[in-house]
Amino acid sequence: AGYFISYFRLRIFMNRVLKRFRNAEPDMKPKEIYRFKDPRQVEVVLRVARKWLDDDVLDPEAVAEGESIVKLASLQFPLNPTMTILHSSYLMDVVGDKGVQAGYSMLQTAKKLDPGVLDSFAIFVREQEHIQRSASEKSGTNGVDLVSYVEFQRVLRAVIRTHKEALLSTRQFWQNLLATDVSFNSLTACLMRIERSQVLSDRIYVAALEHYPESSKLVRSYAKFLENVKNDPWTAAKFHNEAERLDAIIREQEERLEIGEVREETGHVALRVDEKRSAVVLINSTGIIIMCSRVAYELLGYHKGELDGKNVSIMLPPPFSQKHNGYLRQYLWTGEEKVIGVVNEVYVLHRDRYVFPAKLSVTRANNSSEDTTFMGAWEPLPTNPLEANVFVMANGAIASMDLAFVDFFGLNMDDILGHQFSTLSEDPEESAMLKTCLEDAVTATPDNPVFIRSVTIRHKYLECLRVSISFVQFRMAKELLIKATMSRLDSSSHMILLDRRGRFIHVTNSLAQNLGKTPLTLRKKPLGEI
Numbered sequence: 001a002g003y004f005i006s007y008f009r010l011r012i013f014m015n016r017v018l019k020r021f022r023n024a025e026p027d028m029k030p031k032e033i034y035r036f037k038d039p040r041q042v043e044v045v046l047r048v049a050r051k052w053l054d055d056d057v058l059d060p061e062a063v064a065e066g067e068s069i070v071k072l073a074s075l076q077f078p079l080n081p082t083m084t085i086l087h088s089s090y091l092m093d094v095v096g097d098k099g100v101q102a103g104y105s106m107l108q109t110a111k112k113l114d115p116g117v118l119d120s121f122a123i124f125v126r127e128q129e130h131i132q133r134s135a136s137e138k139s140g141t142n143g144v145d146l147v148s149y150v151e152f153q154r155v156l157r158a159v160i161r162t163h164k165e166a167l168l169s170t171r172q173f174w175q176n177l178l179a180t181d182v183s184f185n186s187l188t189a190c191l192m193r194i195e196r197s198q199v200l201s202d203r204i205y206v207a208a209l210e211h212y213p214e215s216s217k218l219v220r221s222y223a224k225f226l227e228n229v230k231n232d233p234w235t236a237a238k239f240h241n242e243a244e245r246l247d248a249i250i251r252e253q254e255e256r257l258e259i260g261e262v263r264e265e266t267g268h269v270a271l272r273v274d275e276k277r278s279a280v281v282l283i284n285s286t287g288i289i290i291m292c293s294r295v296a297y298e299l300l301g302y303h304k305g306e307l308d309g310k311n312v313s314i315m316l317p318p319p320f321s322q323k324h325n326g327y328l329r330q331y332l333w334t335g336e337e338k339v340i341g342v343v344n345e346v347y348v349l350h351r352d353r354y355v356f357p358a359k360l361s362v363t364r365a366n367n368s369s370e371d372t373t374f375m376g377a378w379e380p381l382p383t384n385p386l387e388a389n390v391f392v393m394a395n396g397a398i399a400s401m402d403l404a405f406v407d408f409f410g411l412n413m414d415d416i417l418g419h420q421f422s423t424l425s426e427d428p429e430e431s432a433m434l435k436t437c438l439e440d441a442v443t444a445t446p447d448n449p450v451f452i453r454s455v456t457i458r459h460k461y462l463e464c465l466r467v468s469i470s471f472v473q474f475r476m477a478k479e480l481l482i483k484a485t486m487s488r489l490d491s492s493s494h495m496i497l498l499d500r501r502g503r504f505i506h507v508t509n510s511l512a513q514n515l516g517k518t519p520l521t522l523r524k525k526p527l528g529e530i
Contacts, residue, residue: 017045021069033072039083042073046090063094081115085122092126102373105290152215155208159221162201166229169193198229216246278377279358283312285372287325299380301351301520312376317349317400318417319393319479340364347391347400348378352520353413355391355400357381385509388467391474392421392482394442396435399481407509407519408467408488410460410497421484426464430455434469441471441482454489461497461506466490502527 017034024033036042049066051059070090077083088106091099107126115123173190176182205222212218223239226232279296283289292307300307300315307314313321331340340362347355360378388405392398398416406412416424422435434455441450450471456464467486474483494511498504504522512519515530522530 015048018049018065018069021072022065036073036076039073039077039080039086042070042083043086046070046086046094050094058094066090067095067099079113081110081113081119084110084113085115085119085126088126105284105373152212155211156218159201159204159208159218162197162204163221163225163229166194166197166201166225169197170229201225201229214246216243219243219246278379281307281312281315281376283374283376285328285374287312287328290373299350300348315349317347317355317391319399321349323479345381346378347402348380349400350403352523354403354406356402357383386487388486390416390421390424390484390486392438392484394480394482396420396422396438403519404509405486408465408486409457410462410506415460424457425455426458427456437469437471438482438484441473442480444471444473457486462493462495498527 020034036045046066046069049062049069051062067090070087074083074087084106088103088110091103091106095103107123110119110123169190173187173194176186176190202225205218205225208218209215209222219239220243223236223243226239227236277295278293279299280291280293281289281296282291289307289310289312292302294304297304297307311325313324316324343359343361346358346360348358349355358378358380360376362374362376364372364374383402383404385404385407388408389402390398390405391400397418398421401411401413401416420435421438422431425431425434433452437450437452444450452469452471454466454468456466458464466489468489469487470485472483472485474481492510493508494514495506495508496504496511497506503524503526505524507519507522509519512522515522517530
């Protein structure tokens with residue numbers, strides 16, 4: 001009877017569920033098609049939907065159908081970690097190479113949904129498999145088994161238990177010492193208890209670290225034990241540094257893994273990624289940043305993790321920052337590749353609101369509609385410190401400027417953004433000349449730049465500076481900009497500007513280099529620290 005019930009459930013009932021999905025109207029809501037009771041029922045339907053063309057070859061149409069079902073089921077259980085893990089496993093195991101990156105990203109989402117013990121183990125196993133696939137030469141085994149996981153958790157609980165006992169014995173000693181009636185015998189017993197608990201805890205920590213020397217959790221816990229229980233801050237500092245080093249290695253492995261898998265899925269990357277020079281950014285189909293490499297954070301001036309979850313437009317100067325989401329939507333709708341797979345010269349916006357040139361290559365990581373991931377790899381291009389650049393829109397409004405312009409004139413983005421380019425000169429005749437030359441540059445051909453031999457540009461803190469300017473057309477995405485390149489005709493001067501508290505407000509680049517610094521590192525620092 002049990003056999004017939006199981007057969008009826010799998011072959012008749014579940015097939016009926018599949019038919020409802022196959023015959024559903026495009027505008028129907030997921031719950032109107034079929035309301036699943038729990039993620040386990042979703043898993044059964046996915047297994048029934050699976051078809052094989054050969055022993056090791058899945059039917060692509062069945063895989064696509066299953067992917068649609070698991071996506072709709074995820075909408076019914078958006079905060080269920082089991083459902084998120086199931087969706088991740090389907091993408092990584094069934095969809096294959098095209099779904100690995102998206103599956104790994106969903107696995108990170110599942111970790112934030114308060115998973116239970118079994119779900120935590122499932123996440124742990126998938127993460128280890130994921131890391132070992134990219135760093136197999138560093139792994140002693142080909143997989144993670146339940147016995148190893150349980151053994152590590154047992155050791156960790158034993159360490160925490162003895163650590164807690166050492167802290168409690170110390171607390172008991174101080175409670176007895178501060179009591180109204182102090183007993184010498186009770187204090188002696190407390191001291192002996194402290195000594196026994198410390199020796200036992202230290203012994204267990206040493207044994208655990210011998211088996212798991214690369215566990216940052218154990219290393220950091222031992223550092224706290226040395227600092228708070230054994231009162232050995234110097235040795236504790238060494239273990240804290242070791243824990244940070246291990247965490248950095250894990251983060252680097254994960255970043256390399258995500259970047260490496262994107263390259264495998266796309267088949268080619270127009271710009272060769274150099275881990276020491278190339279900045280890598282992963283975004284989803286809505287422009288939200290999934291991951292940034294260490295080099296990207298350094299070049300953009302942000303701290304680790306600051307860009308996660310932000311829109312990629314934060315890296316772009318206006319007007320591209322306002323229009324980038326529209327570019328993404330248009331590409332996903334039309335499939336027309338204008339930037340994908342080729343190297344383009346672009347300008348990237350630093351955290352301090354200046355731009356710098358870079359060569360950029362964008363590739364598409366997968367083709368799963370809303371799970372689409374894009375990878376942008378870019379490297380900074382060399383600049384001429386004797387030239388300052390301002391980027392102006394066709395209507396004459398200033399869009400951005402580079403760091404050399406800040407160094408020349410002391411003006412930053414907030415001072416000139418959106419202002420008319422002609423207002424950079426205080427002389428009415430020269431201001432009119434700037435406006436005329438800019439209009440000529442808009443209509444001129446790219447091979448015939450407009451040139452001004454001499455004009456004065458206002459300085460924020462000093463007298464006006466005399467420069468020569470060349471105007472050339474510059475295209476980025478679909479936008480036409482005019483790039484105004486300025487060369488100084490006056491001799492350069494060193495300048496330091498401090499506020500009332502003696503902190504740097506502005507310093508010229510040449511003087512900062514003489515001090516062994518950069519203008520950015522000196523900004524807002526007290527003069528006494530230099």
